[in-house]
Each structure stands twice: as C-alpha cells, then as structure tokens.
Amino acid sequence: xxxxxxxxxxVPKHSPxxxxxxxxxxxxxxxxxxxxxxxxPVSFGTRDLLKLENQDFWVCEKSDGIxxxxxxxxxxxxxxxxxxxxxxxxxxxxGLFFPxxxxxxxxxxxxxxxxxxxxxxxxxxRRETVRLxxxxxxxxxxxxxxxxxxDKRYGRLNLWFYKPYAKMIRDHPRVAETQPFDIKVKExxxxxxxxxxxxxxxxxxxxxxxxxxxxxxxxxxSPGTDSNILKWKPPSENSIxxxxxxxxxxxxxxxxKPDFTAKPIFLLHVWCGDQNGQSRYEQYDEMYVxxxxxxxxxxxxxxxxxxxxEVHWDPVVNHWRxxxxxxxxxxxxxxxxVENIITSIADGVDKETLLSRSNHIRTAWKAxxxxxxxxxxxxxxxxxxxxxxxxxxxxxxxxxPTQPIPPIELRYGPLQESKLSxxxxxxxxHGFAR
Numbered sequence: 001x002x003x004x005x006x007x008x009x010x011v012p013k014h015s016p017x018x019x020x021x022x023x024x025x026x027x028x029x030x031x032x033x034x035x036x037x038x039x040x041p042v043s044f045g046t047r048d049l050l051k052l053e054n055q056d057f058w059v060c061e062k063s064d065g066i067x068x069x070x071x072x073x074x075x076x077x078x079x080x081x082x083x084x085x086x087x088x089x090x091x092x093x094x095g096l097f098f099p100x101x102x103x104x105x106x107x108x109x110x111x112x113x114x115x116x117x118x119x120x121x122x123x124x125x126r127r128e129t130v131r132l133x134x135x136x137x138x139x140x141x142x143x144x145x146x147x148x149x150x151d152k153r154y155g156r157l158n159l160w161f162y163k164p165y166a167k168m169i170r171d172h173p174r175v176a177e178t179q180p181f182d183i184k185v186k187e188x189x190x191x192x193x194x195x196x197x198x199x200x201x202x203x204x205x206x207x208x209x210x211x212x213x214x215x216x217x218x219x220x221x222s223p224g225t226d227s228n229i230l231k232w233k234p235p236s237e238n239s240i241x242x243x244x245x246x247x248x249x250x251x252x253x254x255x256x257k258p259d260f261t262a263k264p265i266f267l268l269h270v271w272c273g274d275q276n277g278q279s280r281y282e283q284y285d286e287m288y289v290x291x292x293x294x295x296x297x298x299x300x301x302x303x304x305x306x307x308x309x310e311v312h313w314d315p316v317v318n319h320w321r322x323x324x325x326x327x328x329x330x331x332x333x334x335x336x337x338v339e340n341i342i343t344s345i346a347d348g349v350d351k352e353t354l355l356s357r358s359n360h361i362r363t364a365w366k367a368x369x370x371x372x373x374x375x376x377x378x379x380x381x382x383x384x385x386x387x388x389x390x391x392x393x394x395x396x397x398x399x400x401p402t403q404p405i406p407p408i409e410l411r412y413g414p415l416q417e418s419k420l421s422x423x424x425x426x427x428x429x430h431g432f433a434r
Contacts, residue, residue: 003065003208003328004119004130007180008083008091021082021090024073028110028139029146029223036088037138037223038069038114041213041231042337043238043344048214048230049357053364056217057191058150061201062231063133064208065118066328070132072098072111074142079107083117087330095180099168101141101160109142113161117181120206130181131207135188137161138221146221153221158185188215192362195355211237225337235348239312239323240341241332242268243281246305263294268311268320270338271331279331284338287311288319308332313345 011018022034029037051057069084081093100106115134121127137157138146145153162185169176176182189196191214202209216228233239245267248258270284287309289297297304308329311320326332333341 004117006066006068006083006085006091006117007130008093011082011090011092013089018090021071021073022088024110025071025084025112028112028142028144030144031223034088035223036069036084036086037112038067038084038086039136039222039226039229040224041229042225042227043341044212044214044230044232044349045344045347046349047347049349049353051230052191052214052357052361056365056368057214057230058188058217059191059194059197059212059214060135060186060188061197061205062210062213063116063118063186063205064210065116065133068115068117068132069138070111070113070115070134072108074107074109086328093180095178097168097175098161099164101164104164104168108161108164111140111142111161112138113140113157114138115186118207120182122206129206132181132183133186134162134183135186136215136221148220149218150215150221151217154188190362190365192358192365194358198351198355232349232354234350235345236315237312238341238345238348239310240320240338241308241310241326241329242270242284242287242320242338243332244287244304244307244309244322245269245283263289263291268309269332270335271333272335281332282335284335285320288314288317288321 011021025037026032026034031037067086071082071084071090073080073082079097081096081098083091083093085091098108098111100108113134114136115132117130117132120129120131122129134157135154136150137153138144140156140160143156145156148156162183165183169179187201189201194212197212211231211233214230214232219226219228222228246264247267248260248264249262251257251259266287266289267283268285268287269281272280272282274280308326308331310323310326312323313319314321332338
C-alpha cells in the first residue's frame with residue numbers, strides 16, 4: 001500500500017512563524033519544551049499479556065501511514081489549520097474549517113488531535129483517497145485534556161471535534177469536494193475483542209496495516225515514549241529504524257580512494273540522542289544485502305547512504321534485512337528502544353497466543369466492573385482457569401518454533417568519524433546515485 005505525501009505549505013524551518021507556532025503548541029500542551037508533543041508506543045512482549053489482564057486497554061489496528069498531529073489555531077485572522085509531523089515541522093493546510101460544537105456558525109477554537117495520514121484505495125474502482133484517521137486528542141476547543149483518561153479524551157474527540165465537522169460535510173456536500181483530505185475517527189475496541197480486529201477490521205481496510213495498538217484506558221496522554229501504549233506485531237515482523245551507512249572498499253590501484261564500483265558494507269548506526277544540538281550515532285550492526293539486491297539498488301538510482309531505513313530480523317540468513325526507507329522520521333530508533341524491540345523479538349507474542357488470552361482478559365475486565373459477581377448460569381461453562389503469570393499457555397508456547405534471534409547486546413561502540421561514511425563526491429558514480 002502507498003504512503004501519502006504530506007499535504008500543505010511548509011512553514012520555513014527556524015523562521016519566526018515556526019518559532020511562534022512551537023511556542024503556541026507548548027503553551028496549549030502545558031509543556032516546558034517545544035519538541036514534538038506526540039506520544040510513542042513501546043513494543044509488546046510476553047510480560048504485557050498480564051498487563052492486559054490487570055488493566056483496561058483499548059485496541060485498534062495500527063495503520064501503515066504517516067503519524068501527524070492536526071493543529072487548529074484561532075486568532076484575530078480566523079481559524080488556521082496545520083499538520084505537525086514527527087520531524088516537528090509544520091505545514092499549513094488551506095481549505096479546512098472546523099465548526100464549533102455548540103454553534104456551527106462559530107469556529108472551533110484551539111485544538112490538537114492525534115492521527116495517522118493514510119491512502120485508502122477502493123478495491124473496486126482503485127480510486128485513492130487521502131484520509132486522516134484520528135484516534136486521540138491533546139487539546140479541544142482551547143481545553144487541555146491530556147490529564148484525562150483515554151475514554152474521556154475519545155469522547156471529546158468525537159463530540160467536540162468530529163461530529164460537528166461530519167455534520168457540516170453531510171449538510172454541504174460541495175464542501176467535501178474541496179477538502180484536502182478526508183477525516184474519520186478510528187474505531188477502537190475493548191482489548192478482549194482483539195479477535196474482531198483481526199477478523200473484521202483488518203480485512204476491511206483499504207490501506208496498509210502494521211499490527212495493533214493497545215492503549216490503557218485510564219492513563220493520561222504522555223508526550224514521548226509511553227509504556228501504557230503497546231505496539232504489537234508478529235515476532236517475525238518486528239522492525240527497527242537505523243541510519244544506513246555505506247562503506248566502500250578501497251581501490252586496488254589506490255588504497256586511499258574508495259572503489260564505488262564494488263559492493264559496499266551496509267552498516268547500521270543506532271541513534272544515541274542529541275549532543276550539543278547534533279544527532280549522535282554509533283555503529284550497531286550490519287545489514288545483509290545479496291548480490292542481486294545490490295544490482296537492483298544500483299539500478300534504482302536512489303541514494304541509500306546516510307538515510308533512515310527500516311529493517312527486520314531474518315532468521316534464515318541470521319541478519320537484518322531492509323524493508324523500506326523512513327524519510328518521515330528525523331532519526332532512527334534510540335539505542336534503548338532498539339534493545340527493547342530486540343527483546344520483544346526474542347520475547348514476542350504470536351497471534352494465536354494473543355487470541356488465546358482473550359477470555360482471561362475479558363474475565364478480569366468484567367470483574368473490575370463488578371459484572372461477574374456470583375456463579376455463572378447453569379448452562380454456561382465457567383471461565384477457563386487462569387494460566388500462570390509467567391507467560392502464555394504452555395501449548396501455545398510449545399507450538400511456536402524456536403528461531404534464531406538477534407543478540408541484545410551492542411556489537412560495536414563509538415567509532416571515529418570517517419569521510420567514507422558521508423555523502424560526498426559526484427552525484428552519480430558508475431550509475432549509482434549517491
């Protein structure tokens with residue numbers, strides 16, 4: 001499935017307008033910094049099965065698109081709309097208007113909602129529709145709701161943000177024709193209904209799917225990495241974002257110069273955070289590329305060096321394999337995140353195990369609501385016994401084949417800067433775009 005280009009007019013980086021916008025967002029979110037205020041999930045592991053039993057979680061499919069925040073600002077000039085991506089860059093969107101929930105003649109005031117921009121493809125007509133799927137909110141109508149639990153935020157998202165907009169679109173069909181993208185609220189289910197997500201929601205999608213997202217119902221909205229938001233993927237599909245660095249061997253005739261006609265080493269560098277305003281990377285591992293892949297890479301005309309790539313662990317070759325570029329991300333995954341993802345690969349939960357725990361999750365959920373007090377009816381079997389908290393049922397675990405997994409420990413430490421790791425020299429060399 002295709003991933004959309006971000007629409008809108010880019011607000012120039014480091015401009016007075018961008019600085020003003022970042023200050024306004026930080027004020028609305030009541031933050032003491034001007035970083036991207038969106039929350040980020042952690043990878044799902046076996047330990048989280050018990051977490052789903054002990055706390056109320058909602059679950060939905062994880063769309064394969066571009067994560068954005070929709071910002072609505074109301075000033076003396078009127079209502080203005082922006083998209084904020086994970087690079088913390090701003091794009092102004094023309095042609096959108098959001099009415100107020102009390103009086104649709106008036107504009108909705110300052111609002112920030114969280115969502116994913118996708119391209120939906122009609123299976124019959126193949127018509128493409130750019131759509132923003134919103135699933136959470138930080139600020140609605142100038143009210144900060146980040147401290148409220150998810151169910152309250154989701155209610156505000158529907159009643160104050162989406163329903164007035166959807167009614168306007170229904171009442172004025174011509175307005176819909178001029179919208180830069182469609183807007184929908186993502187449907188969310190109780191965690192014990194994950195089977196419906198697999199059997200109903202995901203098959204009906206018109207865009208790509210990247211797993212599941214579990215979000216704790218009673219938790220506030222937390223900018224940055226949030227352990228109460230769990231990203232599930234099948235263990236074989238867990239992926240990591242690194243910076244890809246190509247190192248070419250030296251020319252046989254002149255060891256001081258790289259041989260750009262030879263197949264390079266594909267190094268994966270891990271992000272270690274920012275230092276003095278600069279992103280700091282360390283070499284972590286290598287990516288496997290066979291000879292045929294290398295020929296296709298050369299023939300593509302794309303730059304591969306010094307870009308963020310998404311990779312997965314291939315147990316067949318016992319190496320990382322490239323999936324795609326992630327130009328929508330300013331950096332690869334942080335070193336600590338990488339180690340957590342590798343742990344989740346080693347401690348991953350397959351679909352069958354996830355489904356097998358649904359009854360236990362449902363029973364625990366209903367018990368918290370007081371709905372399961374007393375004995376079950378005679379014609380209803382009692383719920384199955386709860387498995388040991390150490391992990392999934394033994395049968396499900398035993399059915400999973402043992403596969404090689406990437407080591408968790410870092411393989412390399414900081415390296416001295418090398419001129420060969422930078423993108424420099426001619427734009428093309430022997431048909432390869434640098």
